[in-house]
Amino acid sequence: MTALQDTTVGARPRTASERIVKWISRAPVHIILGLIGLVWLVPTIGLFVTSFRPSADMRATGWWTVLLEPRFTTSSYERVLEAEGMGQAFLNSVFITVPSTLAPLVIACMAAFALAWVKFPFRDTIFLVIIGLMMVPVQIGFIPLVTGFSQTGLLTNYGAVWLAHAAYALPFGIFLLRNFFITLPKDLIEAARIDGASNWGIFRTIVVPLSVPAIAAYGIFQFLWVWNDLLMALVYAQRNAIQPMTVKVTTLLGTYATEWSLLAAAAFLIMVVPVIVFISLQRYFVQGLLAGSVK
Amino acid sequence: MAVGTPPGAVAPQPQRAKVAGAGFSWAAALFLAPATFLLAVFLVFPAVYTVFLSFNRGRGGQFTEWVGFDNFLRLFTQDPNFLRLGFPPSGALWNNLLWLIVYTSLCVLFGLIIAVMATRVRYEALIKGIVFLPMAIAPAAIAIMWRFVYASDSNTGLLNALLGNVGAGPISLLGNPDTVNWAVIAVGIWGSVGFATVILSAAIKGISSEVLEAARMDGASETQIFWRVIVPMVSLPISVVAVTLVVNVIKLFDLIYVMTSGGPGTSSRVIAFSMYVDAFESGLYGYGAAIAIVMLALLIPIMAFNVKRFRTEAVQQ
Numbered sequence: 001m002t003a004l005q006d007t008t009v010g011a012r013p014r015t016a017s018e019r020i021v022k023w024i025s026r027a028p029v030h031i032i033l034g035l036i037g038l039v040w041l042v043p044t045i046g047l048f049v050t051s052f053r054p055s056a057d058m059r060a061t062g063w064w065t066v067l068l069e070p071r072f073t074t075s076s077y078e079r080v081l082e083a084e085g086m087g088q089a090f091l092n093s094v095f096i097t098v099p100s101t102l103a104p105l106v107i108a109c110m111a112a113f114a115l116a117w118v119k120f121p122f123r124d125t126i127f128l129v130i131i132g133l134m135m136v137p138v139q140i141g142f143i144p145l146v147t148g149f150s151q152t153g154l155l156t157n158y159g160a161v162w163l164a165h166a167a168y169a170l171p172f173g174i175f176l177l178r179n180f181f182i183t184l185p186k187d188l189i190e191a192a193r194i195d196g197a198s199n200w201g202i203f204r205t206i207v208v209p210l211s212v213p214a215i216a217a218y219g220i221f222q223f224l225w226v227w228n229d230l231l232m233a234l235v236y237a238q239r240n241a242i243q244p245m246t247v248k249v250t251t252l253l254g255t256y257a258t259e260w261s262l263l264a265a266a267a268f269l270i271m272v273v274p275v276i277v278f279i280s281l282q283r284y285f286v287q288g289l290l291a292g293s294v295k
Numbered sequence: 296m297a298v299g300t301p302p303g304a305v306a307p308q309p310q311r312a313k314v315a316g317a318g319f320s321w322a323a324a325l326f327l328a329p330a331t332f333l334l335a336v337f338l339v340f341p342a343v344y345t346v347f348l349s350f351n352r353g354r355g356g357q358f359t360e361w362v363g364f365d366n367f368l369r370l371f372t373q374d375p376n377f378l379r380l381g382f383p384p385s386g387a388l389w390n391n392l393l394w395l396i397v398y399t400s401l402c403v404l405f406g407l408i409i410a411v412m413a414t415r416v417r418y419e420a421l422i423k424g425i426v427f428l429p430m431a432i433a434p435a436a437i438a439i440m441w442r443f444v445y446a447s448d449s450n451t452g453l454l455n456a457l458l459g460n461v462g463a464g465p466i467s468l469l470g471n472p473d474t475v476n477w478a479v480i481a482v483g484i485w486g487s488v489g490f491a492t493v494i495l496s497a498a499i500k501g502i503s504s505e506v507l508e509a510a511r512m513d514g515a516s517e518t519q520i521f522w523r524v525i526v527p528m529v530s531l532p533i534s535v536v537a538v539t540l541v542v543n544v545i546k547l548f549d550l551i552y553v554m555t556s557g558g559p560g561t562s563s564r565v566i567a568f569s570m571y572v573d574a575f576e577s578g579l580y581g582y583g584a585a586i587a588i589v590m591l592a593l594l595i596p597i598m599a600f601n602v603k604r605f606r607t608e609a610v611q612q
Contacts, residue, residue: 026415026416029412029415029416030416032412033409033412033413033416033418033422036409036422036426037422037425037426039485040425040426040428040429040485041425042453043440043441043443043444043453043485044428044440046440046443046444046453047439047440047443050443058451059450060450061450062449062450062451062453062456063453064453064456107329107330107333108330110326110327110329110330111326111327111329111330111331113326114322114323114326114327115327118320118322118323118326119320119323120318120319120320120323120324121318121319123323126327127605128602128605128606131598131601131602131605132598132601132602133334133338133339134598134601135542135594135595135597135598135601136338136342136591136594136598137545137546137567137587137590137591137594138546139567139570139571139586139587139590140338140341140342140345140587140588140590140591141337141338141341141342141345142345142570142571142574142575142583142587143341143344143345143348143353143356143574143580143583143584143587144340144341144344144345144348144356145337145341146356146575147355147356147357163333163337164337166333166337167333167334167336167337167338168337168338170330170333170334171334174330198322199322199326200322203326224430224431227433228431228432228433228434228435228436229433229549230433230434230435230548230549230552230553231548231549231552231567231571234552234571235571235575246433246435246436246549249435249436249439249553250435250552250553253439253553258446258451260443260446260451263439263443264439264443266439267435267436267439267440268436270432270433270435270436271431271432271433271436274431274432274433275428275431275432277431278428278430278431279431282424282427286493289490289493289494290493290494290497
């Protein structure tokens with residue numbers, strides 16, 4: 001922490017020389033943060049560069065030599081998408097993620113509304129049970145659900161993975177949304193009740209429209225969680241034709257452990273959608289993270 | 296890395312009268328019905344089933360033969376892949392303990408340091424965004440990325456290329472039982488520091504600048520301010536972050552599965568990995584159920600902590 005010493009915060013340097021002195025006194029901070037930035041960026045850049053390098057070059061030289069002999073190709077992507085079935089796996093990731101995000105979103109909103117704004121006996125006890133269920137590990141359901149699903153054939157279509165994702169996402173969603181819903185102005189909801197609005201009407205026309213930031217935050221969490229998940233898909237999507245990219249990439253790793261351009265292209269295909277979603281909706285994501293933990 | 300469920304959350308301030316005495320509500324029942332159905336069928340019932348199965352041989356996932364505490368006894372005393380208490384100890388449970396201590400403390404420490412340092416530069420948002428980005432990346436992709444960085448061929452792996460430049464021979468961090476856990480824990484930290492940074496940074500910004508100025512006026516050094524003012528004032532967010540990270544450790548699976556498959560041998564296994572392999576690859580369902588119960592048992596203190604906190608802070612309305 002010595003790097004933080006001698007830095008004056010708030011004092012505005014007036015002259016150029018003062019600015020230089022200030023910058024030098026802060027140099028350790030800049031150097032450390034620069035190194036941190038490198039450690040966090042370089043592995044991703046390396047993967048990106050590698051995914052566009054010809055595999056012959058890859059075997060001969062490191063990716064960091066790419067500036068000396070820039071040769072790029074999209075052949076790894078073509079090969080991994082078509083011949084290795086990553087294209088189908090990409091679609092499977094979409095087919096798995098969209099219902100597994102939307103279903104718990106709707107169901108958690110409804111439950112959270114009842115727990116926040118409808119009066120009934122044991123309401124708070126039920127909410128405490130939901131808080132308890134947030135910690136239940138997915139492993140607790142594996143054996144009975146795989147046994148049960150295999151008898152109904154749901155393991156070989158998307159049914160099992162949808163249902164499992166939806167159920168295990170609910171406790172956190174209900175928790176997050178109930179805590180948001182309860183902060184909405186009470187007067188507004190009471191006034192609507194006096195005007196004769198039904199619970200469903202209040203839910204649909206007042207609570208949901210006013211809670212878009214919280215609902216978006218939960219939607220993004222759930223989307224990233226399902227898209228990036230490997231374990232649930234390994235257990236509940238037990239047919240090659242329906243497996244998402246995260247499972248597919250483990251198969252590729254088993255076959256081509258050192259074909260780095262191929263593996264890098266596959267890893268990048270997994271990353272591209274979440275990174276775009278994340279960068280464009282980061283505000284909601286961070287708000288949700290803060291609401292779920294410290295606020 | 297995926298976010299764990301942030302625990303220990305504090306609800307908004309109570310604002311309504313107690314609901315005791317309210318009558319049964321059909322509306323509430325209908326709003327809660329879909330959630331109750333999914334939770335009962337896919338979460339609560341399977342949990343009860345798994346508890347009973349953990350006392351059973353459980354061939355094929357069915358109740359075949361009652362074995363009492365046999366599965367648990369075997370797990371803790373006769374399964375060196377799960378726990379071997381020698382010197383040094385090893386096994387999945389031990390590796391999880393290693394993760395718990397090293398990963399949790401270093402994520403919090405780095406998160407704090409980055410958050411404090413970032414407030415002093417103009418590119419604060421940029422540096423926090425860069426460190427936070429791995430939160431969006433699948434652990435499976437992070438695992439491939441770092442297998443590549445660690446690759447033992449110095450024409451492929453960046454780390455060994457750098458070591459080669461300073462004259463150290465190529466090393467295979469992931470191929471050596473003595474180094475594999477440290478190498479994977481480092482990747483776990485790389486993936487989670489951003490989470491700690493963002494939460495703690497928000498908390499640090501909540502500290503009034505007068506407090507910090509007062510400390511500076513009194514001649515405190517920046518190091519003293521960090522340890523004696525900032526850290527104590529954000530102790531609650533620190534504990535919340537730490538609890539979330541502990542939950543991540545207990546549930547850790549994807550990163551291990553793709554980076555090492557628990558190897559070399561069984562040296563980098565963790566509990567969730569053992570559960571999957573023993574149940575689904577070895578077909579020991581009763582045994583796998585027992586491991587799932589151990590995971591649940593490890594999470595119960597955190598569950599109780601959250602429930603207790605909520606009962607005192609939120610539900611008294």
